[in-house]
Amino acid sequence: MIDRAEVWVFWVFAVPLIMASAGVVVARNPVNSAMSLVAAFFFLAGIYVLLTAHLLAFLQVLVYAGAIMVLFLFVIMLLTTGDQDFERTRLKVMQVAGAFGAAGVVAVVVLAVNRLGPMPMSAVPSNFGTVKAVGRLLYTQYLLPFEATSLLLLVAIVGAVVVAKQRI
Amino acid sequence: MDANQYIALAAFLFGIGLVGVVVKRNMLVVFMCIELMLNAANLTFLAFARRAGNMNGHAIAFFVIAVAAAEAAVGLAIVIAVFRTRGTLNVDEVASLRN
Numbered sequence: 001m002i003d004r005a006e007v008w009v010f011w012v013f014a015v016p017l018i019m020a021s022a023g024v025v026v027a028r029n030p031v032n033s034a035m036s037l038v039a040a041f042f043f044l045a046g047i048y049v050l051l052t053a054h055l056l057a058f059l060q061v062l063v064y065a066g067a068i069m070v071l072f073l074f075v076i077m078l079l080t081t082g083d084q085d086f087e088r089t090r091l092k093v094m095q096v097a098g099a100f101g102a103a104g105v106v107a108v109v110v111l112a113v114n115r116l117g118p119m120p121m122s123a124v125p126s127n128f129g130t131v132k133a134v135g136r137l138l139y140t141q142y143l144l145p146f147e148a149t150s151l152l153l154l155v156a157i158v159g160a161v162v163v164a165k166q167r168i
Numbered sequence: 169m170d171a172n173q174y175i176a177l178a179a180f181l182f183g184i185g186l187v188g189v190v191v192k193r194n195m196l197v198v199f200m201c202i203e204l205m206l207n208a209a210n211l212t213f214l215a216f217a218r219r220a221g222n223m224n225g226h227a228i229a230f231f232v233i234a235v236a237a238a239e240a241a242v243g244l245a246i247v248i249a250v251f252r253t254r255g256t257l258n259v260d261e262v263a264s265l266r267n
Contacts, residue, residue: 003169006169010169010173017177017181018180021181021185021204024200024204025187025197025201030197033196033197033200037203040204044207044211047211048211051174051215052218053214053226053229055230056210056214056229060233064233064236071240071241071244072199072200072240072244075247078248079247079248079257095190098190101190102186102187102190103183103187105179105182105183105186109175109176113172113176113179114172116172118170119172119175119219120170120171120219121169121219122218122219122220122221123221128218128221129223129226134223134226137223137227138230141227142231145227149231149234152234152235152238153237153238155238156238156241156242159241159242159245160242163242163245163249164248164249
């Protein structure tokens with residue numbers, strides 16, 4: 001019973017997720033692409049909750065759908081001038097070949113996953129994926145990478161300012 | 169429910185992102201498609217973490233999100249710098265490194 005409900009919820013999130021991510025590629029206006037991407041991130045957060053990754057689902061909405069997409073929209077707003085036309089450009093042969101190659105990659109992965117046979121989920125404790133459990137992991141086993149991440153973000157901030165500013 | 173569906177979904181997501189990177193000419197949309205591919209990788213990590221009952225995948229996914237944030241900040245700064253010097257967002261017209 002619970003298993004059938006899980007399958008239903010999976011499809012409820014998976015189908016709009018695929019449609020929204022296809023919208024990112026299909027849309028001609030970058031703003032439409034960005035809004036499709038926000039929708040895709042929300043549906044992906046639902047999938048994360050289904051995988052009992054609650055902390056990551058929160059972070060997905062806060063960091064991706066919140067911070068990163070606002071950054072994208074700001075840059076679109078800065079760089080897109082009003083008189084730009086979003087006409088359909090002709091696809092080159094290389095692009096079509098690349099698209100077919102990507103479809104081939106997907107086909108190979110999906111077939112390989114099918115050949116593996118069913119991979120049943122294991123039973124997990126009730127605190128799996130909660131803030132407390134993942135936080136404890138981050139501050140014990142992954143303490144050094146966690147601190148290195150703070151340095152990475154600092155370097156990214158300084159680098160972004162240096163690259164984007166005309167005169168420092 | 170098996171992990172297979174999640175892995176297949178991640179593969180589709182990655183493929184859509186890859187098609188976008190190859191086909192789209194707007195630099196910003198190419199960046200968005202890269203974010204899509206990073207998310208597909210995250211979904212794979214979380215699906216296998218759930219399957220193994222092991223939270224290490226969650227920690228890795230956390231770091232992937234942090235790196236994606238840093239990448240977006242620096243990448244968008246580069247886009248702004250390129251737009252300022254070249255006046256275009258088309259990746260085909262920014263090919264001076266090729267020569």
